[in-house]
Every structure is written in C-alpha cells, then in structure tokens.
Amino acid sequence: MDKRDRRSIFIGAGANLPHPSYASPRDTLQAALLELDRRQTRVLRYSPWYSTAPVPASDQPWYVNVVAEVDTDLTADGLLHTLHDIEELFGRIRSVPNAPRLIDLDLIDFRGEIAAGGAGKATLPHPRMAERAFVVRPLADLAPEWRHPISGLAIGDLLAALPADQRACRF
Numbered sequence: 001m002d003k004r005d006r007r008s009i010f011i012g013a014g015a016n017l018p019h020p021s022y023a024s025p026r027d028t029l030q031a032a033l034l035e036l037d038r039r040q041t042r043v044l045r046y047s048p049w050y051s052t053a054p055v056p057a058s059d060q061p062w063y064v065n066v067v068a069e070v071d072t073d074l075t076a077d078g079l080l081h082t083l084h085d086i087e088e089l090f091g092r093i094r095s096v097p098n099a100p101r102l103i104d105l106d107l108i109d110f111r112g113e114i115a116a117g118g119a120g121k122a123t124l125p126h127p128r129m130a131e132r133a134f135v136v137r138p139l140a141d142l143a144p145e146w147r148h149p150i151s152g153l154a155i156g157d158l159l160a161a162l163p164a165d166q167r168a169c170r171f
C-alpha cells in the first residue's frame with residue numbers, strides 16, 4: 001500500500017426504510033453523506049451503490065449500501081460523533097441491534113488506525129466489517145489495494161472468504 005492509501009478514511013452507509021422526506025433510502029443516504037461537507041469533512045469518492053439482503057437473513061426490506069472515501073479535519077472520535085449527529089438529524093432511532101433502519105453510518109477505517117473503542121470512542125477498524133459483504137464488496141470496488149489494518153489481509157481475500165449467501169449482493 002502506498003502512503004496515500006494509509007491516509008484514506010472509509011465510511012459505510014446503509015438504509016432499509018423509506019425516510020418521509022426522501023424518495024428512496026438511496027436518496028436519504030446521499031443527502032446524509034452530503035451533510036459531511038458542512039462538518040469539516042469532504043466526500044472524495046463513492047463505491048457503486050448496492051442493494052443487499054439483510055444480514056442476518058430476515059424478512060426485512062433489502063438494504064441500500066455504499067462505502068464513501070472521505071477526508072476530514074476531525075479526529076477519528078470527532079468523525080464518529082459527527083456521523084452519530086447526522087444519523088440523529090436523519091431520524092435514526094437506536095433500538096435493538098439489526099432492527100430495520102432509516103440510516104446507519106459506520107466508520108470503517110480511519111487512516112489505518114487501530115483503536116479499542118470504549119465510551120464514545122471509535123473502534124478501529126470497524127470490528128464487524130470483515131464479516132459483512134455489504135461493506136467488503138463496495139470497499140473492494142473502491143479500494144482494491146486496501147488491507148485490513150490488523151490482520152493485513154487484502155480486501156479481495158476478505159471478499160472471497162465471505163459465505164456465498166452474503167456475496168449475493170446486487171446493484
């Protein structure tokens with residue numbers, strides 16, 4: 001990986017409920033990510049947008065998922081708080097894990113930093129990202145040279161290791 005790659009920051013975004021103010025979950029996510037521009041953060045690139053079956057499998061609506069590369073003047077914890085603020089602005093209600101949601105913004109990787117997390121602090125890289133095709137696949141599209149900061153595994157190998165049912169993402 002070159003120097004620039006290690007400086008990259010990736011955010012995963014997902015939604016599977018329609019927001020009353022937006023035409024589709026994709027529009028909700030697009031508007032939410034544009035909010036970052038007003039918070040010392042710039043979206044540089046988007047992965048392709050994916051429509052993905054809910055994980056774990058359930059009869060919830062399918063999700064829209066995307067990964068964005070951003071740059072920011074904030075720290076990792078500052079960016080995490082900003083993502084939570086934007087989730088609240090867009091009506092996210094934190095209920096039970098894996099409940100259907102209007103919006104979910106996750107900090108996936110912050111410049112390769114490794115952090116254990118804890119009250120109000122970012123866990124880095126995102127602790128469940130490697131198990132989630134809805135993150136791994138768009139990240140592989142966006143940054144094929146990316147490696148997991150802890151395991152050192154290449155994103156392509158993480159994708160190949162995912163269960164076949166999860167790999168059934170589609171555009």
Ligand SMILES: Nc1nc2c(c(=O)[nH]1)N=C(CO)CN2
Nearest residue numbers: 014052053054055063098134
């Ligand atoms: N396909 C898909 N499944 C999920 C997602 C998501 O974004 N996409 N988010 C979840 C909670 O973080 C739980 N399950």
